[in-house]
Amino acid sequence: MFVCYCLQLQSVVTVNNTEGRHKPEVFRKESLKNRRNFTRICSKVLTDLPTAVKHTDKNGFQELPERYLSNKRDISKGYSCENAIAPEKASENPWMTILVKTAPSNFENRKILRETWGKIRFFKGKIFSLLFMVGLAPSSSGLQMKLQEENAKYGDILQCNFVDKYEALPIKVLSTFRWIIETNHQSRFYSVTDDDCVINIPDMHSIFTRLDTSEVKTDNTTVAQDDHNTIYCGYTFNEGAVPQREASMKWNMPMELYSGDYYPDYCSGALWILSYDILQSLACVSTVTDIEDFFVEDVLISGILREKLGQGSNNIKPLWEKRWEEKIRLLAFHSGKLDIPKQRMLEKWREWSTNMSNMQ
Numbered sequence: 001m002f003v004c005y006c007l008q009l010q011s012v013v014t015v016n017n018t019e020g021r022h023k024p025e026v027f028r029k030e031s032l033k034n035r036r037n038f039t040r041i042c043s044k045v046l047t048d049l050p051t052a053v054k055h056t057d058k059n060g061f062q063e064l065p066e067r068y069l070s071n072k073r074d075i076s077k078g079y080s081c082e083n084a085i086a087p088e089k090a091s092e093n094p095w096m097t098i099l100v101k102t103a104p105s106n107f108e109n110r111k112i113l114r115e116t117w118g119k120i121r122f123f124k125g126k127i128f129s130l131l132f133m134v135g136l137a138p139s140s141s142g143l144q145m146k147l148q149e150e151n152a153k154y155g156d157i158l159q160c161n162f163v164d165k166y167e168a169l170p171i172k173v174l175s176t177f178r179w180i181i182e183t184n185h186q187s188r189f190y191s192v193t194d195d196d197c198v199i200n201i202p203d204m205h206s207i208f209t210r211l212d213t214s215e216v217k218t219d220n221t222t223v224a225q226d227d228h229n230t231i232y233c234g235y236t237f238n239e240g241a242v243p244q245r246e247a248s249m250k251w252n253m254p255m256e257l258y259s260g261d262y263y264p265d266y267c268s269g270a271l272w273i274l275s276y277d278i279l280q281s282l283a284c285v286s287t288v289t290d291i292e293d294f295f296v297e298d299v300l301i302s303g304i305l306r307e308k309l310g311q312g313s314n315n316i317k318p319l320w321e322k323r324w325e326e327k328i329r330l331l332a333f334h335s336g337k338l339d340i341p342k343q344r345m346l347e348k349w350r351e352w353s354t355n356m357s358n359m360q
Contacts, residue, residue, distance in 0.1 A: 031082045034182035041181060042075045042284035049285065050310030060240045061262035068304050071288040079171050081160035081179040085147055087131055088155030090185075094129035096208065097187040099176055101269075101297075102195040104137035104147055104164055109195040112342060114154065116349040117199045123356075124205055129187065132157045132195070133176045135164030169269075169297035177283035186276050188212060191234065193271045196341055198333040198348045202356060204234070207319060207331070208273065229278045230315050231302050234271035234331035237318035241266070241299075257294055265313050266303030271332035281309050 054063045063069075098118070102110055110132055118130045134157060137143035151157040160175035162168050173192060179185070189208055193199060211226040241263045243253035274282075282305050289308065294300050306316055320329055333348040335341035 031080075035080075037184075038178060038182045039075055041280060042287060045281050045284040046071075046075065046288060049281075049308075052308050052310050053312035055312065061260070061264050063260075064264065064304060064307055065259045067259070067290050068308060070290070072290050075284065075287040079160055079162045079175040079178075081158055081175055084136070084161060085134075085151045085157050085159035087151070087158055090127075090129060092127065093185075094187045095126040096189045096191060096204070097129040097131060097180075097185070098191045098193060098199065099173070100130065100132045100193055100195050101169060101172055102132045102134055104134050104141075104143045106195050107146070107150065108342070110150070112345055113195060114156075116346065117201050117353070120201050123201060124209075126205055126209065128201070130156050131176070133172050134159045135162045135168055135172055137164060167293075167295040170291060170294060170300045173297055173301055174283060174286045174291075177279050177286075180276075181280055181283055189273055189275055190279055191271060191273045192269070193234075193332060194269065194334070194336070196334065196336045196345070197270050198335070198345050198352070199234075199271065200331045200333075200352045202352065203329070204273075204331050226275065228275040229281070229309075229311070230274070230317055231267060231278060231306055232273040233267035233302075233316070233318045234273050235334065236268040236270075236330070237265070237316075238263070238268060238303075239265045239313075251296055253296070263299050264303045264307040265316050266299050266306070267316065269298035270334040271330075272298070272302050278306075278309075278315065282306065285309060 052064055052069055055061055100110075100113065100118075113130070120128050122128070134147065136159065137147070147157060147159065158176055158179060160172065160179065162171050162175065164172070180190075189212075191199070191204070208226075211232075213225075242261060243258050243263060244251050245255075246252055282301055285305050285308050286301075289305065291300060291305075294304075302316065309315060319331070333345070333352075335345045335348075338344050
């Protein structure tokens with residue numbers, strides 16, 4: 001695995017240098033500046049970090065295992081997105097950047113998304129941006145050149161320096177978060193989803209415009225409905241979930257990785273939404289947390305790392321208070337388990353985008 005990583009990274013660097021996108025000395029200086037910026041931001045975030053809350057519910061999650069409560073790593077370490085494929089820089093900051101987990105070989109999935117909800121760049125006064133997150137493909141697969149060509153055409157792929165595999169999903173998301181901070185790619189909101197999902201853009205726009213602009217009174221102070229430090233579950237909100245302990249199961253969780261009887265509240269990976277502030281906090285706290293080998297990215301990021309921020313369950317919310325309402329008003333359609341997923345994705349987008357042109 002290590003040899004594959006080195007060979008692939010060398011291939012990526014060679015291709016980029018040949019294209020002349022960056023002079024090596026300029027790129028190195030820019031990378032060093034980005035890393036220092038990330039370290040500076042995280043130093044402040046971690047200094048201000050409160051102690052994780054201990055919950056009082058005896059029938060569910062109470063506190064994180066010691067492995068995740070303690071700080072063990074240097075914030076200067078972590079996977080980067082240097083020397084690989086990067087997206088085009090937007091002329092102005094988007095209102096919503098949608099981050100899509102995808103594999104290097106999933107060309108068809110990315111094509112469907114670009115032809116459906118991913119093609120929406122401007123809707124009712126708000127700018128949307130699409131970003132596909134990938135890791136390094138095996139050097140013998142021939143995928144790297146195809147990815148280079150795809151990004152040259154669409155400019156919407158970010159490739160970070162880790163070997164792409166299912167178990168690397170947490171690294172895929174957290175590396176992207178770090179890249180966003182280092183390069184200052186700011187949006188008002190970010191969504192995290194999968195490349196086999198359809199996003200209900202009209203409803204997402206409506207809900208988050210309201211959260212962004214409506215106001216509530218707290219202690220005689222008027223503030224925005226969204227406090228910039230909350231994760232919103234656009235698919236399903238999970239509370240009281242227990243780790244699977246059977247080796248034959250896809251999400252089997254060994255005791256050495258997570259010793260607790262319950263997971264903290266978390267959002268299902270099909271869609272969750274957050275602001276830049278909490279994105280920063282999650283990226284920073286991940287660099288000092290022992291997350292090695294933990295592969296369930298929605299539990300890790302929107303559950304464990306969020307819980308470590310010391311706000312208890314105050315920084316995660318379902319978009320609907322009632323479960324029956326959540327089931328019929330999901331902001332994402334997940335096609336992963338269907339027999340004919342591509343056809344159903346297209347059908348769902350046609351349903352959600354009906355009369356959309358009249359709404360813009």
